[in-house]
Amino acid sequence: MRKLVETEADRPFKSTGVGHSLQHESAIKHVTGRAQYIDDLPQSPQLLHVATGKSSQPYAKLTKVNLDAVRKAPGVVDVIVQQDIPGEVDVGPVYGGDPLLAGDTVIFVGQPIFAVAATSFEAAQRAVRLADIDYQPLSPVLTIDDALAAESFVLPPHQHLQGDPDQAIASAPHQIKGEIYVRGQEHFYLEGQISQAWPNEDGGIHVISSTQHPTEIQKLVAEVLDLPLHEVVAEVRRMGGGFGGKESQAAPLACMAALFAIRQQRPVRYRMPRQDDMVQTGKRHDFKNSWSAGFDDAGRLLGVDMLLAGKCGCSPDLSEGIVDRAMFHASNAYSFNSARVVGVRCKTNTVSNTAFRGFGGPKGMMAAETLMDDIARALAKDPLDVRLTNLYQPGQDMTPYGQQVTQHVLPDLMRKLADDADYRTRRASITEFNRSSQFVKKGLALTPVQFGISFTAKHLNQAGALLTIYTDGTMLISHGGTEMGQGLYTKIQQIVATAFDVPAAMVKVSSTRTDKVPNTSPTAASSGTDLNGMAALDACNQIKKRLAKFAAEHFNIADYELNYDKGYVHAGGNKLAFNEFVQLAYMNRISLAASGFYRTPKIHYDKATGSGQPFFYYANGAAAAEVSIDVLTGEYKVERIDILHDVGKSLNPAIDIGQIEGGFVQGMGWLTTEELLWDDNGHLMSNSPANYKIPTAFDVPYEFNVALYQQANQAETIHLSKAVGEPPLMLGIAVWSALRDAVASTTNYQHSPRLDTPATPERVFWALQDCAAFNRQQETP
Amino acid sequence: MALYVNDQAIDISQLPADTSLLQLLRQQQLTGTKEGCASGDCGACTVMVIDGCHKTPNVKAINSCICPVSSLQNQQVVTVEGLSQGPASELHPTQQAMVECHGSQCGFCTPGFVMSIAALKAKRPDLASAPLEQQRQAVLDAISGNLCRCTGYRPIVAAGCQSLEKPAQPFNFVHGNDSSAPCSSTTSVQKADQTYLQPNSEVALQQAMTNYPSARLIAGGTDLMLEVTQQFQPIEQLIDISQVAELTQTTFGDDTILIGAAVTYTELEQQFAELAPEFVALLHRLGSRQIRNRGTLGGNICNASPIADTPPVLLALNAQLHLVNAAGQRRQLPLSEFYLGYKQTAMAADEYLAAIEVRRAALNQPIRLYKVSKRYEDDISAVMAAFSLTPEGQLTIAFGGMAATPIRAVITEKSLQLGADGQFDPSMVTAATVTLANEFSPLSDVRASADYRTQVAANLLKKACLELCQPALAIGVFAHA
Structure with missing residues (x-):
């Protein structure tokens, strides 16, 4: 027979597995231009x-x-x-x-x-x-208002109902109404x-x-x-x-x-x-959110009645799930106590809107966060205190869709961030600054994110993987997830390397192909690692089980006596290099390939009643933003950002921090400079990067502190980590809230000006005029 | 006829006149250079050009997507593939730093960032030992035209600073910056009905315009090339003025300064750093580093956009234009008489803009420039305002974004006079803001509403009146422009 590949027993071992900040698997290819994208493929005549x-x-x-x-x-x-x-x-x-x-x-x-x-x-x-x-x-029907008037919908409305919100609002000590138009995003x-x-x-x-x-x-x-x-x-x-x-x-x-x-x-x-x-191609939906709410003297919500109207465009596309998720996250991290949340899917003669990081969640959250600030100003309280009061916590832990929040991360996380970021001291000095500064006002906000993890379409919560071990000990893993820069391939590489305790370089992740792993779910809903990581681990465990059984027979030991350790295998008293052991298994005709599978347990949701447990768990985070605005023009600058984010036990801190920073900046762009505009004839006016402005490096503040809140996931996820793809986007809401805080300072925080998004300098300017009008009204006897 | 890419000569004589450098690179299977927008807005196509036609080789980052390949005759282009071409294919320090700092996620924008930072590193070895804040500002400037949608930039900026500190890796290119290369002759691409002429003197330029009366003039091409890359309209005849000696020089006289129409913004930033710091600060917000390395003052003026950044400044400075026709006849025209209507100028079909004349006295006057846009960097203004205070206490005021052309606010100007106390009377300023609001009827468009433009223009006038009288006062959230 042909000789097997030479083994190398004494390779120095450097752990690169789970928990390490391993560089992106394509990093060197990225920086040298050798990473191939489709347009880079050779062109045949x-x-x-x-x-x-x-x-x-x-x-x-x-x-x-x-x-x-x-x-x-x-x-x-x-x-x-x-x-x-x-x-x-x-x-x-x-x-x-x-x-x-x-x-x-x-x-x-x-x-x-x-x-x-x-x-x-x-x-x-x-x-x-x-x-x-x-x-x-x-x-044509071109706007949300036109669609609502014509009852032009791509799919029927849907509702979450908790308790008796009408009664709760009516009998509450304070009532409030509000509305915000939240534009989409390219x-x-x-x-x-x-x-x-x-x-x-x-x-x-x-x-x-x-x-x-x-x-x-x-x-x-x-x-x-x-x-x-x-x-x-x-x-x-x-x-x-x-x-x-x-x-x-x-x-x-x-x-x-x-x-x-x-x-x-x-x-x-x-x-x-x-x-x-x-x-x-489709974009993030515009949403028009309106609500009435009742609350007590402490600012605690007693009831909320909310309408979320999403601009779906000309067809349903993924809008069923997107508007559903806007509804799921309309309460963000807060207990409404009793609630009616209605989502409608407006059909307009515009391009069909589609998934965008957060999948409706950010649009719903904007309603809750606007409400928090409005309540705070109505009661002359610090918005942070109103937020802390309303957080889901033991005793007020039921969502409007019937899922109980069980792991209470945010009460501690937000207080810790407030301490780390010196929130209280800065609040005092900013209030003082604003009293004496005529042309520049500062704003501060600290906002949380609680994002449900799982596809809300239950059947998508499954994944497959195909692991192959070759006789030199190298491994090839295919799985159903796709790499878009988020580091999924790197994390999968680390998960497999850790399973056998070999260097990550021993594991290669192949391109994603439907002939390798069939019937895959989209890489979406932040679930790429949760699902495919577990499927990869399942494949590893299947092979490990076979190898344990083989080792037990071969070395006459118990199954559990086979251990993987830094590139070696300990089988009872025997120590073999991993590849030697693999060759031994091959020679003894042990299968070295396995197809892994995973499906998320426990989740269910009943569309008819609008309740269930759609999410396996929640990922959490909070951001504190400080901004300065120019009262004469509405121009502004983000001065400082502090973020504390919950990724469970991080699989790769560098990649997770990259997702948090990148998500935050993308969310900030959505709410500040990125303005999607259509003209009255349905033509997209913001149709090029010359007139649609995503953030540049200059827009990111020098003081940009990002930390991981390292606490294991209570749900049994891959190495007790948490999903990180989408949740940080909504941390950008802190910037919007801080801008509005700065504007509100011109009324001594007595008035909550309307600030639709994106809060361009122009919209900040109009919000300032709104405040000026409020001040004039106050002065008029 | 050739240019050098990573030291390999590439014959470009058979290419259509409007072929972009990006097209050429990708045809050559140098696919590390990406197309993200084909409009010079995203930087994914950034490459480094080493221009050998200057006494000291000039290293600059440019957008290859809107750069006609023929404009780079005999120059050396370095792509991301060329950076790590050393003996052991070692990573360039910038590439190494990007890996170490986790500066790439999807990786598509990465080669562009690498090239922008590598160009900075090559151009500014002095930054190696500079304070971190200075390095950071330089990196921000270098990547102002590079968009990343994944990382949030923090690790890229960190990688940039780290890269500046790493030992330099000299280029060993033997071609391109060879002084014997025929940089200084009129060269041309001529194939079938395609013509690309690159005259080296005004005489040669006039000859070219006479021979090809329907050819388009091109300097940096940062605007003209969009017709090719965005509208897919071929341009078959181009006359490139970027190598015309007289047009690429700035002449500093005792009373006046004559700026060649083909002087780039980057060159202006260097030439006017001391003379006109406010103007240079504004230039930092015009396009991006890549755009400023190619774009020219003459282009900004002749393009006649109502929202161009520099014409309001030059209007406030009472600049004069030097126009020359194909027969060599020269005339002067105040810039205030140049714009006739939307995208219409007083320049005849056979004329070109040779130079812009600015009086030193005007430059010495106190000036305030304000650019209001959605995004601070690399955006087009909603309103651009320029205010210059004459020794007689008169304001000259000019705007972009308020009318169909860049325009002087002549009525408002007349309503304002500096008081004996060196201040503008507040009630006079308030009245002037009302006058201003009535003087113009701006449009609503994708950048701003008419109402916002009107009210912000009035507030900028208010701001200028305060700031011009109190030099220490800086109202607003940005340090400049």
Whole structure:
């Protein structure tokens, strides 16, 4: 027989497993430019490029679609319209409503009407501009208000009911009403949407996609092409950012590339230029939230009645879960005691909005946090005290959807952050500063986040992994999760390395492919590590069980006497290098591959009653923000940020801190400079990075203190860690609250000005005028 | 005709005139340089250019996505692949620091950040031993045009500072910065109906304009190239003025300063650091470092955007334009007479802007410049305001964002006069803000509403009247502009 690979018994051991700040598995490839994204794949002369012809109308009948000039344009190889789709036309992820190409009616500006495959990217882009299209305009619904008035919804309303809120509010010592318009957000992943497809010899297709959801790509490509699922392989190695924007929105590109690849029997790439990406793909929803609430003299809520209206756009997409999650998080970390929370899903003739980090949660939380500040100012209390009073804690631990909060992290975490950040002293000095400063006012806020972890669609809470150990002791792990920069692959690598106590370099994580691990869930809901990490661990444990049984027989020891230790195996009195032991197992015909599986226990939710235990546990955090504003212009500066965040027992502190900092800044951008605007004709005005402004390095304060609140998860998660992807985004609410605090200081904190988001300098300016009007009113006898 | 990429000569003579450097790099399978926006707004395409046509090689970071490849003839381009090309493919200190500081997450923006910081490191070896705060400010400036959506920047800034302290790794490129390279002759790309001319003197420029009357003039290309990359409209004939000797110089006379139209913002920052610190502070907020390394003052003026940053300043300084036509005839025109309407100027089709003349006396006057935008860095203004106080106690006031063109507030100016006590009378200022509100009818657009523009312009006037009379007073949250 062939000789097995040489073993190396005396390798120096450096632990790089769980708990260590191991560098991102692609870090060196990132910094050298060798990390390959889809557009970096070598271009064969055969490769075709796709572009789409777009609707210029928000809602209209198509009366003429003349594509003669498009077909004749230089480089054009193929042009398709809806009738050319062989299988299913609709690529909507859950409920449909998203035709790959429009039929006889267009329902939003930017909707693809036809598609072109050409020999170059530029040729395709130039060709689609030559179409001759006539429209018969219909009357569009463009805003939440219009949709509410017309009862134009993509799905029926849903409600959480706890106790008798009407009675509780009516009989409370104080009542308050409020409303806020919270605008959406463009994902602005740096790598735009892209997919490439290759036809294979069986009439099937291999699709590589920048997607968070390879299985859905596989399914939709199969449906569009009318193929069985086993003829389609979807693969993703890495994304240049996802943030939810590549959960459902990647699919049309993959389907289009696959469709042309089959028609032309050539490889096809579809990359959207940035402007197409901004106009044609969904974003975070706008929400209009309104409420009435009753509270006592201490500021404790007794009842809340809340309406959350999300702007879903032209189709349901993922809006069922998104508006649900806005409802789940409308109370954020606070006990409402009794509540009615109603979520409605407004249908508008705008691009269908989609998942975005937080998945509706941030929009709901904005209602709760606005309410906290308003109560504080109504009672002349420090908003922090009102927040602490209302926190879920023993005795007031029931959510409006019937889940009991059992691990009370925030009461201690928030007090600790307030101490660490010197909140009370700064509050006093800021109040003093504001008294004497005419043109500059300062603001301070400390806000919490309590984010439920689990997919609210129960069936998605499952994952698979495939672990292979080779005879040199190196391992290859495939799993259902995707890498978008969040460090999932690195954490999986560490989990597997730790299971066998070998260096992380022994473990390689392969690209995510539907032919390796099937039926995967999207990498979303912060669940990537929770689910796939557990599935990987299950695969490790299966092999370890076999190896223990083998060692017991081979060395005549008990199962438990087999131990993995720093690259070695102790079997009773025998010590072998890990790879020697692996070879021994191989020679004794022990299977060294395993398919792991995990499903989250305990969770359930009854949509009919609006109650259950949708979340396995909660991740928590809090941020303190200090800002300065210019009273004359509304310009502002974030002066200092302090964050304390709960990730359970951290799997990788460097990666977790990276998620916290990055999430916070993204949340801050959402609430400050990033302004999504449409004109009265349904055209997106903020359609390029020249007019849609995500934060730059300058916007991040020099004093930016981030710490982990290290406390093990009470739920049995992977190494008792907690999910970290989404929750930190909502820490950005502290900045918004601090801005509003600074504005309110101009009324000596007597008035809570309306400050819709994003709080651009202009909106801060108008909030200041709102305060000035309040002051004038107070002066008028 | 060639340029050098990581020391390899690449023939560009057969490329269309409007081919971008990014397109070329990616065609060459140098895919470490990314396209994030193709509009010079995100920095993912950042590369380093070593310009050998100057006495000391000039290292700068640029946006390759909007840089016509032909503008870099005989220059050396260093991409992220070229940084770690050493004998053992060792990581460049900046790359090493980015790994150590966990500066990458999705990694797509990372090569751009690496190049921006590596360019800073190459240009400013003195920062190695500078205080941390100075390093940090320099890093922030270097990455002002690089967007990251994952990290929140903190580890990237840390990596930048750490990188500056690491020992330098000299480039060993033999080509490109060779002084014998034919930098100083008129060169051209000419294939079929494609023309790219790069004249080196005004005479050659005039000849080129005569021969190609429908060619577009291009300097940094930071705006013009968007027609190609965003609208997908080819530009077949280009005359590049960036190597015209007379246009790339600033001449400091006793009474006047003549700024060549093709002088870049980065050069202006250096030339005017002492002479006009307020103007230089404003330039820090114009575009990004990459944009300022290519963009020119002449471009900002001729582009005639109503929201350009520098025209209000130059209007407040009563700048004069020197216009020259293809026949070599020269005329002077006050900037205040240059703008005729939205994107319309008094420049004839066969004319070019040669220089901008500013009087030293005007530069010596107290001045206040305010740029109001959604984001502090690399944003376009909602309102841009410039206030200059003459020795006679008159304010000259100019705005961007308040009308179809950059514009002087001539009516408001007349209503204000500095009092004998060296202060503006508060009631006079209040009246002037009302006058100002009536003088302009700005638009509502994606950047701001008309109401906000009107009220903020009035408040900026109020602010300027206070600050100009009390030099120590700085009202607001930002130290400058």
